[in-house]
Structures are given as structure tokens and as C-alpha cells.
Amino acid sequence: xSKRDTTIGHAVAAATCTLLGTAAPALAEDEAxxxxxxxxxxxxxxxxxxxxxxxxxxxxxxxxxxxxxxxLDLTVDSLTGASPSxxxxxxxxxTFTSPSGNDxxxxxxxxxxxxxxxxxTRFALDVGWTQPFAxxxxxxxxLGFSTEYDYTHLGANLGVTRDFNRRNTTVSxxxxxxxxxxxxxxxxxxxxxxxQDVGDDSSKAGTDTKDVLDLLLGVTQVIGPSxxxxxxxxxxxxxxxxxxxxKILSVVDPVTGDTIERAPASGALGPTGVYRYEARPDSRxxxxxxxxxxxxxxxxxLGVSYRFGTDDWxxxxxxxDARLRWPIGEFNYVEPHLRYxxxxxxxxxxxxxxxxxxxxxxxxxxxxxxxLDGVTLGLKYGHRTVSGSEWNARVELYQQSGxxxxxxxxxxxxxxxxxxDLDAVIVQIGYRFKL
Amino acid sequence: xxxxxxxxxxxGMLTGxxxxxxxxxxxxxLARDDMQLDAYPIDASxxxxxxxxxxxxxxxxxxxxxxxxxx
Numbered sequence: 001x002s003k004r005d006t007t008i009g010h011a012v013a014a015a016t017c018t019l020l021g022t023a024a025p026a027l028a029e030d031e032a033x034x035x036x037x038x039x040x041x042x043x044x045x046x047x048x049x050x051x052x053x054x055x056x057x058x059x060x061x062x063x064x065x066x067x068x069x070x071x072l073d074l075t076v077d078s079l080t081g082a083s084p085s086x087x088x089x090x091x092x093x094x095t096f097t098s099p100s101g102n103d104x105x106x107x108x109x110x111x112x113x114x115x116x117x118x119x120x121t122r123f124a125l126d127v128g129w130t131q132p133f134a135x136x137x138x139x140x141x142x143l144g145f146s147t148e149y150d151y152t153h154l155g156a157n158l159g160v161t162r163d164f165n166r167r168n169t170t171v172s173x174x175x176x177x178x179x180x181x182x183x184x185x186x187x188x189x190x191x192x193x194x195x196q197d198v199g200d201d202s203s204k205a206g207t208d209t210k211d212v213l214d215l216l217l218g219v220t221q222v223i224g225p226s227x228x229x230x231x232x233x234x235x236x237x238x239x240x241x242x243x244x245x246x247k248i249l250s251v252v253d254p255v256t257g258d259t260i261e262r263a264p265a266s267g268a269l270g271p272t273g274v275y276r277y278e279a280r281p282d283s284r285x286x287x288x289x290x291x292x293x294x295x296x297x298x299x300x301x302l303g304v305s306y307r308f309g310t311d312d313w314x315x316x317x318x319x320x321d322a323r324l325r326w327p328i329g330e331f332n333y334v335e336p337h338l339r340y341x342x343x344x345x346x347x348x349x350x351x352x353x354x355x356x357x358x359x360x361x362x363x364x365x366x367x368x369x370x371x372l373d374g375v376t377l378g379l380k381y382g383h384r385t386v387s388g389s390e391w392n393a394r395v396e397l398y399q400q401s402g403x404x405x406x407x408x409x410x411x412x413x414x415x416x417x418x419x420x421d422l423d424a425v426i427v428q429i430g431y432r433f434k435l
Numbered sequence: 436x437x438x439x440x441x442x443x444x445x446x447g448m449l450t451g452x453x454x455x456x457x458x459x460x461x462x463x464x465l466a467r468d469d470m471q472l473d474a475y476p477i478d479a480s481x482x483x484x485x486x487x488x489x490x491x492x493x494x495x496x497x498x499x500x501x502x503x504x505x506x
Binding site for chain 2: 075
């Protein structure tokens with residue numbers, strides 16, 4: 001071996017050792033330092049054995065230098081419990097055909113009917129990319145996918161932001177498009193079709209779809225050294241199957257307000273009253289104005305937001321949200337939270353359908369389309385570790401109450417439980433960390 | 436017409452905002468994690484999903500994830 005060969009050999013050996021012995025851990029360390037994780041476990045539970053949801057989420061962000069980031073958001077949901085069907089309470093027990101069409105479920109006398117056949121698991125994945133593409137400009141692009149037993153969502157979004165005014169003003173514009181496939185248990189009910197006996201699928205059709213186009217225009221403005229403001233205008237256009245395939249309406253006597261009774265066919269199981277599946281318009285245009293301000297009071301941070309929503313179904317809503325983050329020492333904080341929401345009923349909301357009247361084009365007794373108010377009270381606690389990770393936990397109570405619009409209660413209806421008010425508890429534990 | 440009004444509003448806001456703001460050396464507080472408008476995206480996303488399932492209005496802050504979970 002010549003001297004030159006020896007030198008080269010030493011160099012190769014040194015390089016190999018560097019790669020294997022030193023550089024590999026350094027690379028791994030660099031890779032680990034590029035990742036941020038935000039994780040949460042959430043429990044949502046309603047009173048009276050209604051909906052319970054257990055959800056696990058992980059949000060990961062990888063830094064690719066030069067303000068370029070990859071975001072991954074994965075959520076898994078497990079949903080069980082009972083949900084109001086839209087039918088009204090009666091003095092006697094009621095029997096309904098379950099959405100699958102294979103069985104029946106019953107509601108006790110005087111109770112607002114709940115369908116307790118729900119069991120679903122949702123898996124959702126969103127992937128996003130952010131990067132500057134010119135001086136003062138940043139773009140974001142994302143893809144989203146989610147699937148559950150009866151529903152599949154596929155979406156894409158694209159956004160641009162531009163800084164002005166020494167980066168004190170940021171204007172953003174974004175567009176998102178989604179296509180959703182709906183494959184309800186037991187099929188898609190025909191609009192306002194009658195609920196049939198078990199095994200009779202004459203009121204059901206196959207699957208359906210909907211498309212959603214969202215636009216968002218926003219301005220974020222630094223007001224001062226301690227205050228920042230954001231204002232968004234949003235527009236959303238949905239078209240296709242917008243009906244809830246599991247919601248029904250009771251058909252009632254126009255004088256007594258009682259559900260018209262029926263008997264299942266001889267030897268069959270089936271509903272003991274006359275019920276029709278709901279029908280909503282096949283398009284909906286929503287607009288929203290959202291404003292949010294954050295202000296620092298020497299370490300305490302107050303965040304307040306307000307949202308006004310309006311749509312062509314006749315629903316207007318107002319949402320007010322306030323949080324005060326209060327540090328305790330260097331590593332802890334508490335954050336009380338208050339949220340108030342109010343909406344008026346959709347034009348086609350009907351508490352019940354009158355027997356003998358011509359059928360309307362659209363009708364829904366879904367309580368979520370009625371006049372309702374919601375109040376959330378919560379408290380969050382967070383602890384930051386010396387390494388910069390954060391543990392946090394929050395407990396919130398959500399209370400929703402509603403009204404049936406004036407004039408829709410007939411005869412005996414007004415003396416029975418009319419609205420499925422709900423009390424829910426939200427408990428969340430979170431951990432955010434770097435590797 | 437609505438578009439024109441929106442564009443005028445946006446332009447007006449931009450012009451009006453031109454004098455508001457701070458110098459880079461005054462951004463110490465604004466740069467803190469707890470002063471970011473999207474400081475806790477996972478909380479916001481989970482809340483959006485809950486209220487989307489229970490109320491008729493949704494969105495406004497940004498785009499939510501997909502799915503129904505409508506019960």
C-alpha cells in the first residue's frame with residue numbers, strides 16, 4: 001500500500017467513523033429537535049345516558065427550516081349513547097323502528113324519545129404544509145380525510161397570507177373544498193317518508209353525497225405592544241344531501257297534539273305511532289363574521305371573541321367567548337373560560353307535523369335547528385416543565401336549553417317535556433412536548 | 436355588490452391600519468406563546484367539533500377538520 005493509499009484509507013475510515021460513531025446521533029438529535037407534539041385525550045359526556053365521546057388527538061409539526069413546516073393532525077373518536085330523534089313525548093310508551101330497519105327501540109311514557117342505537121368510531125387525518133413563497137407572502141396547503149361507519153370526508157384547502165405595515169398587519173385568504181359520502185345505517189330515508197315496520201325498506205334509498213366550498217378572508221392586526229386583533233369573514237356553500245338521515249317528526253292530531261297511533265302489520269314489529277323522516281333543503285349558504293382580540297395585562301392574558309353567523313335556512317347565531325389566562329408563579333397557570341351561544345330556529349323547523357295537512361317541502365324537528373342557547377363554563381390548569389413541555393387539564397360544563405317557536409305547541413303538547421335540554425361535561429388532559 | 440363592499444371594507448381596514456402597530460423591538464410580549472391567536476390549536480379543534488355537532492352554526496375562526504359525528 002502506498003503512502004497515498006494509506007492517507008486515503010485513513011480519510012475513509014475517519015469519515016466512516018464520523019458517520020457511524022458521531023454524525024448518526026447528531027443527525028438523529030437534529031431530527032428530534034425539529035418535531036413538536038401536541039396531544040390530548042378528551043371525554044365528552046351528556047347527562048341521562050345520552051352521547052358519550054372519547055377522543056384522542058395528536059398534532060405533530062416538523063420544522064423544515066426557513067419557516068417551512070409540515071403539520072400532521074390525527075384524531076380518533078369513539079361515540080356511544082342516545083340522541084334525540086325529533087319525535088315528541090307522549091303520555092304512553094312509544095315504539096320506533098331503529099335506523100337499521102332490523103329492530104325496534106322504545107321510549108317510556110312522558111320521555112322525549114331518544115334513539116340509543118348509535119355506536120360509531122371516527123378516524124380523521126389532516127396534513128398541512130406551510131411555507132413562504134415570496135417576501136411577505138406565506139402559503140398553506142392541506143389535505144384532510146376522515147371516515148366513520150356511515151360517513152366519509154375528503155377535503156383540500158389552500159391559503160395565502162401577506163404581511164403589510166412592518167408586519168403589523170396580515171391579510172389572509174383561503175379556500176377549502178370537501179366532498180362527503182353519506183351511507184346511513186339502513187339506507188337514506190326518502191324525504192318525509194313514513195317510518196315503516198321492521199323489514200320493510202320501502203322508505204329507504206341508497207347512499208348520497210354532499211359538497212362543501214368554504215372561503216375565508218381575514219385580517220390580523222397588531223394594535224399595540226400588548227394587543228392583537230383578528231377579524232375573519234367566512235362564506236360556506238354546501239350542496240347535496242344535508243338532511244340528517246336519523247331524525248324524524250311525529251305526525252299529530254291537529255286538535256289534541258297527540259301522535260297519531262298506528263299498529264304494526266300482523267306478526268311484525270314496528271312503530272306504534274305515525275312518524276316521518278325529516279327533509280332539509282339540498283343547499284345551504286352560510287356567512288360568518290368573527291372577531292378576536294388578545295390583550296396582555298402584565299402577564300395575564302385576556303382573549304375575547306365574538307362570532308355572528310347567518311344562513312339562508314333562516315338561522316342567525318351569536319357566540320361570545322372569553323378566556324383569562326392567569327399565571328401562578330413561573331411554571332403554572334389557570335384559565336377560566338366562559339362561552340355563550342344563541343341561535344334562532346331554521347325556517348323549516350317543525351315541532352311536529354299536523355295530520356291531514358299537505359306535506360311541506362322541508363321539515364325537521366331536530367332540536368339543533370330550534371331556538372336554543374348554550375352556556376359553557378370551564379377551568380383549565382397548565383404546568384410547564386423546566387424542559388419546556390406542558391401538561392394541562394381542563395374541565396368544562398356545557399348546558400344547552402331551547403324553546404319551541406311560539407304557536408307550534410298544540411293541545412296536550414305544552415304540558416309535556418318538549419325540548420331535549422342537555423347538560424354535558426368536557427374533560428381534557430393534554431401534553432405538549434418536543435422530543 | 437357584496438364583493439365590492441367587502442373589497443372596500445378590506446381596503447379601508449388596511450389603510451386605516453397602516454399607522455397602527457409596533458416596532459420590531461416592541462414585540463417581546465406579542466412573541467410569547469400565550470399571546471398567539473392559535474396558542475392551543477388542539478383545544479380549538481376539539482371544541483369546534485363538539486359545538487359543530489350540537490349547534491347549527493360552526494366555523495368562523497378557520498377551517499375545521501372533516502367528519503360528521505353529528506349525533
